[in-house]
Amino acid sequence: MPSSNERALEKAKSLPVDGLILDLEDAVAPDAKATARGNACAAAASGDYGHREVTIRVNGLGTEWHDDDLAAACAAGPDGIVVPKVGSADEVRSLVTAMERHGAPDTTRLWAMVETPGAVLGAAELAAAHERLAVLVLGTNDLVKELQARFVPGRAPILTALSHVVLAARAAGVAVLDGVYNDVKDLDGFEDECRQGRDLGFDGKTLIHPGQVEACNATFAPSEDEVEDARGLLAAWEEGAGSGVVTHEGRMVENLHVEVARRVLATHEAVRARS
Ligand SMILES: CC(C)(COP(=O)(O)OP(=O)(O)OC[C@H]1O[C@@H](n2cnc3c(N)ncnc32)[C@H](O)[C@@H]1OP(=O)(O)O)[C@@H](O)C(=O)NCCC(=O)NCCSC(=O)C[C@H](O)C(=O)O
Numbered sequence: 001m002p003s004s005n006e007r008a009l010e011k012a013k014s015l016p017v018d019g020l021i022l023d024l025e026d027a028v029a030p031d032a033k034a035t036a037r038g039n040a041c042a043a044a045a046s047g048d049y050g051h052r053e054v055t056i057r058v059n060g061l062g063t064e065w066h067d068d069d070l071a072a073a074c075a076a077g078p079d080g081i082v083v084p085k086v087g088s089a090d091e092v093r094s095l096v097t098a099m100e101r102h103g104a105p106d107t108t109r110l111w112a113m114v115e116t117p118g119a120v121l122g123a124a125e126l127a128a129a130h131e132r133l134a135v136l137v138l139g140t141n142d143l144v145k146e147l148q149a150r151f152v153p154g155r156a157p158i159l160t161a162l163s164h165v166v167l168a169a170r171a172a173g174v175a176v177l178d179g180v181y182n183d184v185k186d187l188d189g190f191e192d193e194c195r196q197g198r199d200l201g202f203d204g205k206t207l208i209h210p211g212q213v214e215a216c217n218a219t220f221a222p223s224e225d226e227v228e229d230a231r232g233l234l235a236a237w238e239e240g241a242g243s244g245v246v247t248h249e250g251r252m253v254e255n256l257h258v259e260v261a262r263r264v265l266a267t268h269e270a271v272r273a274r275s
């Protein structure tokens with residue numbers, strides 16, 4: 001959300017979201033940058049956002065605001081500092097060095113936005129560049145712009161890039177969030193895109209409007225059917241204790257499927273505890 005929008009900052013205290021990105025970059029006009037920076041840092045330091053992870057998206061490397069944004073964000077100590085248009089593993093390492101120089105607490109992780117062709121192509125190295133890097137966030141608006149592609153339902157022009165970044169994140173063991181859906185009035189299209197992101201392996205989706213929260217939560221949380229199926233699969237596995245393979249609902253079950261079922265149930269429990 002734009003950190004210049006005080007009503008949005010207030011509203012976020014009651015939204016059922018896992019995390020907040022308080023933006024200083026593209027959602028904030030140049031003459032509002034300083035006010036937005038002050039708002040975001042005060043919000044991050046306030047402790048008013050409960051369980052929600054609070055992050056600040058600073059302006060990108062090389063912009064006139066980047067150094068001041070980064071210094072202020074490090075002092076505020078949010079859960080994460082989101083840096084847009086990170087281009088390479090070297091940039092990740094120099095960002096971490098700068099965070100340390102500015103005295104960021106260890107609990108403040110780096111979130112890198114992948115939104116240029118170079119970053120997508122180098123995503124594996126970028127994702128593994130430093131242990132302080134915790135999350136990759138797709139910037140699909142910038143990516144479509146840089147590719148000179150078009151927004152189309154189904155996102156065929158950027159599917160290769162989306163999957164490539166999920167592969168890189170999984171290989172490095174960092175989380176990965178899908179990009180935003182711009183048409184805040186088109187809930188059907190939004191739901192389709194959430195489902196696609198979930199199917200591709202994303203951990204979640206970045207949102208731009210409160211009206212998108214419910215559908216996103218419903219898509220990324222395990223459904224009742226998935227939970228039921230996971231419980232049945234674990235029961236079948238326990239019944240067949242000792243054999244390397246059993247069947248559940250006609251499907252082969254091996255220990256890797258047991259791991260998946262346990263993850264489904266753990267996610268379900270985490271969501272239930274939250275709600
Ligand atoms: C998209 C919007 C400009 C729409 O704004 P608006 O028409 O004012 O929304 P509503 O009147 O429907 O708002 C209703 C209430 O909800 C609050 N609100 C609106 N948006 C948010 C939000 N993001 N977070 C929290 N609260 C929000 C309003 O204040 C209203 O509250 P109240 O009056 O008290 O009822 C607007 O939604 C918006 O600005 N969205 C965020 C835009 C943004 O953050 N952009 C940057 C991130 S996306 C990006 O950068 C992409 C990436 O880099 C890439 O390359 O892809």
Ligand SMILES: [Mg+2]
Nearest residue numbers: 115139141142
């Ligand atoms: Mg962008």
